[in-house]
Amino acid sequence: MKILLLGGTGEARSLAAAFAAEPGVHVVSSLAGRITDARLPVGEVRQGGFGGTEGLAAWLRDNSVDAVVDATHPFAATMTEHAVEAAREVDVPLLILRRPGWTSAPGDEWHWVDTASEAAGLLPAVGSRAFLTIGRQGLSAFARIGVWALARCVEPPEPIPTWCELILDRGPYDVDGELELMRQHQIDVLVTKHSGGAQTAAKLIAARELGVSVVVIRRPPLPAGVEAVESVDRVVEWVKARR
Known part of the structure; x- marks a missing residue:
C-alpha cells in the first residue's frame, strides 16, 4: 500500500x-x-x-x-x-x-478573531505591548497598528520588518522561558493562531500566570x-x- x-x-x-x-x-x-x-x-x-x-x-x-x-x-x-x-x-x-485545538481555562482572557487583519485591528483595544506568535505569514497585517510588538518566527520574514522586534526561534518552548520572555518585554497581549499541540502551548500558560490577554485566530x-x-x-x- x-x-x-x-x-x-x-x-x-x-x-x-x-x-x-x-x-x-x-x-x-x-x-x-x-x-x-x-x-x-x-x-x-x-x-x-x-x-x-x-x-x-x-x-x-x-x-x-x-x-x-x-x-x-x-x-x-x-x-x-x-x-x-x-x-x-x-x-x-x-x-x-x-x-485538537487548545481549550481556555479559568483565568484566561481570550479574544477570538478570524484573520490576522482582524487581530491587528483589535490589538489597540486590548493591550499596548504585543507578542506576535503567528509565524511570518500574515505578520505584515500588524505593521501599522501603533502598538509595540515582539514577533517570533522560525524563519525570517521577507522583507525583514523594521516596525517590530524580531526573534528567530523554534519550539518546543517551556513555561519558564515564556514567562521570562514576556516579563522581559513587558508583554500585555499575546497573539496566536489556534494551532493546538504541546510544542507551543507554554505561551498560553505563561499568559494565564501573568494576566496577559490573548488574541486567538480561529482555524480555517x-x-x-x-x-x-x-x-x-x-x-x-x-x-x-x-x-
Whole structure:
C-alpha cells in the first residue's frame, strides 16, 4: 500500500515512523519546503510543491498512490483544499489529521478573531505591548497598528520588518522561558493562531500566570464532506483497515 503523507508537523513525523514499522506499507512524506533545516521524517521524503490541484492529481496517478493522509498544519488551508480536490479527481481515499485545538481555562482572557487583519485591528483595544506568535505569514497585517510588538518566527520574514522586534526561534518552548520572555518585554497581549499541540502551548500558560490577554485566530474550516481525525493512532487504524 502506497501512501502520500502531506507533512511538516510533529504528528506527520510520528506517522511516518509508525508507517515505517508496518509491513506492506510504503509512505512518501511530502514537505512544502518553506522551512530550511526542517526536521525530516523517516523514510522517503519529497520536498517542494506539486503545482496546484492538477499537479498533485497527476502525481497521485503517476505514482500509483493508494491513499492520501493530510497531516499538514491546521492553517495550511490551501494545501488541504488541493489535496481534497486532487484525491476526489483521482478517486483515492483521503484522511485529514488535525490535532485538537487548545481549550481556555479559568483565568484566561481570550479574544477570538478570524484573520490576522482582524487581530491587528483589535490589538489597540486590548493591550499596548504585543507578542506576535503567528509565524511570518500574515505578520505584515500588524505593521501599522501603533502598538509595540515582539514577533517570533522560525524563519525570517521577507522583507525583514523594521516596525517590530524580531526573534528567530523554534519550539518546543517551556513555561519558564515564556514567562521570562514576556516579563522581559513587558508583554500585555499575546497573539496566536489556534494551532493546538504541546510544542507551543507554554505561551498560553505563561499568559494565564501573568494576566496577559490573548488574541486567538480561529482555524480555517475544513472542506465539506472530508473525513478527519485528531490522533496518530486513528490514522494508523484507518490505514490498516484499507490494506
